[in-house]
Amino acid sequence: MSTSYQQQHKAGDLHFLKRLNRSAILELVRRTPGLTRADIASQAQLTKATVGAGVQSLLHQGWLREGELLKSSGGRPGRALHLNDERHVLFGAEVGVHGLRLVACTLSGQVLESHHEHLVPTTPEVTAELLAELLHGLMRAHLDGNRRCLGLGVALPGPIAPGKPVLRLAPNLGWRDIRFLDLLRPHLSRLEGTWLMDNEAKSAAFGELYFRTGNIPESLMYVSAGTGIGSGMVEGSHLPLVARGIQGLAGEIGHTVLQPGGLYCHCGNRGCAETLVSGWSIRAALGIAEEEDLIEALLPRLNEPDVQTTLRRAGEALGILLLNLHHTQNPSEIVLGGSLTQLGAPLLSPALDYFKANQSRLLGTTQQVPLRVIEDSTFVAARGAAAQVLASIIHGPSDLI
Amino acid sequence: MSTSYQQQHKAGDLHFLKRLNRSAILELVRRTPGLTRADIASQAQLTKATVGAGVQSLLHQGWLREGELLKSSGGRPGRALHLNDERHVLFGAEVGVHGLRLVACTLSGQVLESHHEHLVPTTPEVTAELLAELLHGLMRAHLDGNRRCLGLGVALPGPIAPGKPVLRLAPNLGWRDIRFLDLLRPHLSRLEGTWLMDNEAKSAAFGELYFRTGNIPESLMYVSAGTGIGSGMVEGSHLPLVARGIQGLAGEIGHTVLQPGGLYCHCGNRGCAETLVSGWSIRAALGIAEEEDLIEALLPRLNEPDVQTTLRRAGEALGILLLNLHHTQNPSEIVLGGSLTQLGAPLLSPALDYFKANQSRLLGTTQQVPLRVIEDSTFVAARGAAAQVLASIIHGPSDLI
DNA sequence: CCGACTAAGTTCAATCTCTTAACTTACTTG
DNA sequence: CAAGTAAGTTAAGAGATTGAACTTAGTCGG
Numbered sequence: 132m133s134t135s136y137q138q139q140h141k142a143g144d145l146h147f148l149k150r151l152n153r154s155a156i157l158e159l160v161r162r163t164p165g166l167t168r169a170d171i172a173s174q175a176q177l178t179k180a181t182v183g184a185g186v187q188s189l190l191h192q193g194w195l196r197e198g199e200l201l202k203s204s205g206g207r208p209g210r211a212l213h214l215n216d217e218r219h220v221l222f223g224a225e226v227g228v229h230g231l232r233l234v235a236c237t238l239s240g241q242v243l244e245s246h247h248e249h250l251v252p253t254t255p256e257v258t259a260e261l262l263a264e265l266l267h268g269l270m271r272a273h274l275d276g277n278r279r280c281l282g283l284g285v286a287l288p289g290p291i292a293p294g295k296p297v298l299r300l301a302p303n304l305g306w307r308d309i310r311f312l313d314l315l316r317p318h319l320s321r322l323e324g325t326w327l328m329d330n331e332a333k334s335a336a337f338g339e340l341y342f343r344t345g346n347i348p349e350s351l352m353y354v355s356a357g358t359g360i361g362s363g364m365v366e367g368s369h370l371p372l373v374a375r376g377i378q379g380l381a382g383e384i385g386h387t388v389l390q391p392g393g394l395y396c397h398c399g400n401r402g403c404a405e406t407l408v409s410g411w412s413i414r415a416a417l418g419i420a421e422e423e424d425l426i427e428a429l430l431p432r433l434n435e436p437d438v439q440t441t442l443r444r445a446g447e448a449l450g451i452l453l454l455n456l457h458h459t460q461n462p463s464e465i466v467l468g469g470s471l472t473q474l475g476a477p478l479l480s481p482a483l484d485y486f487k488a489n490q491s492r493l494l495g496t497t498q499q500v501p502l503r504v505i506e507d508s509t510f511v512a513a514r515g516a517a518a519q520v521l522a523s524i525i526h527g528p529s530d531l532i
Numbered sequence: 533m534s535t536s537y538q539q540q541h542k543a544g545d546l547h548f549l550k551r552l553n554r555s556a557i558l559e560l561v562r563r564t565p566g567l568t569r570a571d572i573a574s575q576a577q578l579t580k581a582t583v584g585a586g587v588q589s590l591l592h593q594g595w596l597r598e599g600e601l602l603k604s605s606g607g608r609p610g611r612a613l614h615l616n617d618e619r620h621v622l623f624g625a626e627v628g629v630h631g632l633r634l635v636a637c638t639l640s641g642q643v644l645e646s647h648h649e650h651l652v653p654t655t656p657e658v659t660a661e662l663l664a665e666l667l668h669g670l671m672r673a674h675l676d677g678n679r680r681c682l683g684l685g686v687a688l689p690g691p692i693a694p695g696k697p698v699l700r701l702a703p704n705l706g707w708r709d710i711r712f713l714d715l716l717r718p719h720l721s722r723l724e725g726t727w728l729m730d731n732e733a734k735s736a737a738f739g740e741l742y743f744r745t746g747n748i749p750e751s752l753m754y755v756s757a758g759t760g761i762g763s764g765m766v767e768g769s770h771l772p773l774v775a776r777g778i779q780g781l782a783g784e785i786g787h788t789v790l791q792p793g794g795l796y797c798h799c800g801n802r803g804c805a806e807t808l809v810s811g812w813s814i815r816a817a818l819g820i821a822e823e824e825d826l827i828e829a830l831l832p833r834l835n836e837p838d839v840q841t842t843l844r845r846a847g848e849a850l851g852i853l854l855l856n857l858h859h860t861q862n863p864s865e866i867v868l869g870g871s872l873t874q875l876g877a878p879l880l881s882p883a884l885d886y887f888k889a890n891q892s893r894l895l896g897t898t899q900q901v902p903l904r905v906i907e908d909s910t911f912v913a914a915r916g917a918a919a920q921v922l923a924s925i926i927h928g929p930s931d932l933i
Numbered sequence: 934c935c936g937a938c939t940a941a942g943t944t945c946a947a948t949c950t951c952t953t954a955a956c957t958t959a960c961t962t963g
Numbered sequence: 964c965a966a967g968t969a970a971g972t973t974a975a976g977a978g979a980t981t982g983a984a985c986t987t988a989g990t991c992g993g
Contacts (some may be wrong), residue, residue: 140961141559141560141576141770141968142553142557142577142578143549143552143553143554143555143951144549144551144578144950144951144952144978145549145950145951145952145977145978145979145980146951146978146979147549147980148544148545148546148548148549148951148979148980149979149980150948151543151544151545152543152979152980155542155543156543158542159542161983167942168817168940168941168942169940169941169942174542175542175543175866177543177545177663177981178980179943180943180945180980180981181731181942181979181981182942183942184943184979184980190925192951199758200989202988202989202990203939203940203941203988203989203990203991204939204940205938205939205940205989205990205991206938206939206940206941206988206989206990207939207940207941207942207987207988208938208940208941208988208989208990209941209942209987210941210942211992218957221937248817286654290894290895295751298896331952348778349694349778350777350778360858360933366657366775367979369542372621374767374861374864375862376751376861376863376864377749377750377751377862377863377895377901378862378895378899378901379862380858380859380862380894380895381860381861381862382860383859383860383862383894384859384860385968386859386894387791387855387856387859387860388788388852388855388856388891389789390792391790391791391848391852392850398893398894399893400855400891400893441749447792448792451789451792453790454789454801455788455789455856455860456860458781458784458785458787459763459783459784459785459856459857459861460775460777460782460861461777461779461780461781461782461784461858462777462778463777463778473926477741484859489801492799492800492801493691493784493787493799494691494700494779494781494965495700496699496779498779499778500778508831544980545949545979545981546948546950546951546979546980546981547948547950547978547980549949549950549951549980550950550951553950553951568970568971568993569970569971570971571967578951578952579952579953580970580971580972581951581952581953581971581973582951582952583971584948584971584972585951585973601959603960604959604960604961604962604968604970605961605966605968605969605970606958606960606962606968606969607959607960607961607968607969607970608957608958608959608969608970609959609960609961609969610969610971611970611971667935668966669990696950700973708963741982762943795936822946838982881992896989928983
């Protein structure tokens with residue numbers, strides 16, 4: 132699992148304990164807005180006195196705010212506590228194959244502003260400079276002296292070296308071994324806080340789990356179907372961890388083999404999932420040029436038989452892929468995003484049908500794993516990267532809490 | 533991930549902190565035998581005073597023992613610390629399709645005694661009674677008043693309901709929804725400590741990672757190739773967590789689809805990995821009856837062309853399975869066990885060759901993921917279940933530390 | 934309208950754990 | 964054999980949580 136911010140703390144002192152309790156309080160309110168001090172005390176197994184002191188300091192530092200007085204249940208009514216969305220800002224960005232996406236968002240994950248710049252990234256250096264410029268615009272608008280910047284997260288379309296901020300490979304950008312944050316830093320010296328980068332599907336998965344309130348799934352898998360196909364798995368409701376693998380290859384489901392002896396993939400192997408379902412394989416099957424936008428080109432053609440056949444076959448492969456993930460990692464919830472979801476039923480129905488028909492074969496349960504499709508996932512990864520910044524501060528070694 | 537013993541502690545008091553530090557000290561010595569108090573202090577970021585007090589209490593309770601005086605490096609020589617293997621005992625058992633396996637082992641994972649009872653389990657009740665009887669033998673031999681029993685772990689051949697001690701399904705035993713510990717308990721009232729049960733591949737994976745000393749891999753996947761085929765994934769060197777999934781289906785790689793439209797599997801779906809590589813599919817392909825021991829039947833026939841073809845095809849499927857796991861979860865290390873490994877090169881060479889040939893395609897690195905084959909994995913799962921007992925005590929809410 | 938009741942939140946002395954700093958122990962080196 | 968160095972111990976002090984008493988702020992019933 133090993134997320135970058137995971138505490139190496141095997142042991143701790145009193146200061147560590149204090150921070151642990153502060154972050155536990157903050158987490159409880161984050162996940163269940165409107166909790167009272169008394170609720171926190173009973174849920175976190177702390178005394179009223181400790182919670183009182185902790186809440187006091189979190190209020191003072193602008194992490195929490197007091198809300199309405201709750202209905203009394205016979206005694207003194209409790210005071211609702213909420214995240215204070217006014218005093219901090221998180222920045223998230225995604226470098227995609229077809230553009231840059233940026234968000235500024237609050238502690239609770241509310242997007243203050245987003246921006247989508249359509250372009251085909253060229254070199255890492257030029258892309259970093261452009262992204263920095265766009266980020267400057269967001270910073271000007273939201274760092275007005277009232278808000279403190281907590282940091283920047285960048286999502287990238289490829290595996291990241293674990294432990295090091297290095298993009299190992301982005302086949303669809305033609306990039307390899309890029310220290311993208313280092314390219315960004317000279318242009319953004321005034322952006323303070325935590326800087327991090329991650330794979331886009333992993334950032335997206337993290338954000339989808341982390342910003343949720345109420346009933347939190349134990350784990351969540353995000354499947355990103357675009358030019359390539361990748362996934363991110365997040366587990367643990369308290370401190371969600373992202374599965375990375377020793378080389379950052381966890382989630383490279385596009386290169387799992389579904390058809391032994393099948394078509395050659397750009398990775399050199401045969402029968403990879405991406406040869407069956409991916410933006411590039413659909414382009415290849417239908418002869419759509421790189422310059423054209425795949426979705427725009429296909430949406431008017433969905434009634435054509437060859438388009439339908441291609442999408443149905445791709446959808447069937449996607450269904451198998453989803454079922455294989457179910458039997459390999461069995462996430463509590465699957466979220467399907469990426470540009471291909473915009474193609475709708477012709478692609479998705481065969482996938483969802485296969486998954487639904489087969490997911491309960493082993494156990495014979497009626498319990499179904501929820502599978503949610505996000506039609507517009509434009510900012511999901513960028514927002515997820517911002518979520519990772521917040522988590523790194525709440526659970527990491529930072530002293531802001 | 534969510535192992536049963538994972539602390540729900542979101543917050544803690546001073547007593548919790550003390551236990552955390554004690555368990556950190558114990559973990560450090562466990563992973564690096566021969567550490568001195570000074571080494572622990574620097575590695576755990578604690579002061580000499582805290583470590584001194586912690587070690588004192590762990591010595592007193594029989595967890596640690598003082599060893600030899602180390603070579604001085606100019607000043608007072610440090611005193612080596614080791615796990616005390618004399619004062620505690622862990623019991624582990626596995627209910628397999630072809631027999632019961634039991635071990636008694638020490639804190640450091642050393643097997644004091646093991647027993648393999650060849651039989652085909654009948655009903656859960658009868659099996660539990662027999663297992664209890666065999667365990668009584670081990671208890672008599674090793675609970676001599678000098679040792680305290682820390683608990684019992686039972687490994688079972690099927691998915692376990694997460695959070696509940698229920699075996700959801702064991703297709704090769706014909707069992708379903710069995711509370712095996714509840715069946716065992718009436719016969720073993722004198723076996724004190726933590727009781728737990730888990731899937732055999734998950735127990736095996738856990739034990740292979742947990743009892744290792746020195747350089748610990750960040751994660752480890754155990755692939756169990758026997759009558760069926762399953763896997764277990766463990767991550768995190770400090771507190772290793774076992775991936776289970778929301779229904780306990782994580783690791784059911786035998787039912788990932790490798791051949792769309794392929795043969796029917798007993799689960800009802802088509803083209804599952806188990807239809808290509810598993811004890812039962814090899815039996816089916818070669819017409820070997822259930823009554824015969826598969827390995828004994830095949831070992832003399834390895835030169836026959838149809839046996840070679842069958843095993844080569846199965847091996848190729850196993851290779852694809854391993855590569856898919858590499859691209860889905862990317863473990864730091866893969867361990868291959870289960871009875872089929874005894875078939876040797878005819879099955880394994882195609883698998884290992886395919887994996888080695890393809891694992892570095894994406895990144896183009898020279899770094900290879902180590903893949904180790906265990907020829908005799910008889911007691912791996914039982915010992916792993918014992919490891920899980922130890923972990924549940926060191927990291928769990930128990931007050932023995 | 935008012936007093937009894939209940940539960941939320943606060944205050945403060947007590948308790949517990951870690952830390953700092955001085956001290957003791959034990960071996961190496963010249 | 965004395966100086967030097969590092970391991971390990973001890974005792975006073977600092978800091979965080981706790982428990983109990985207390986204050987606050989509602990509801991409920993007469």
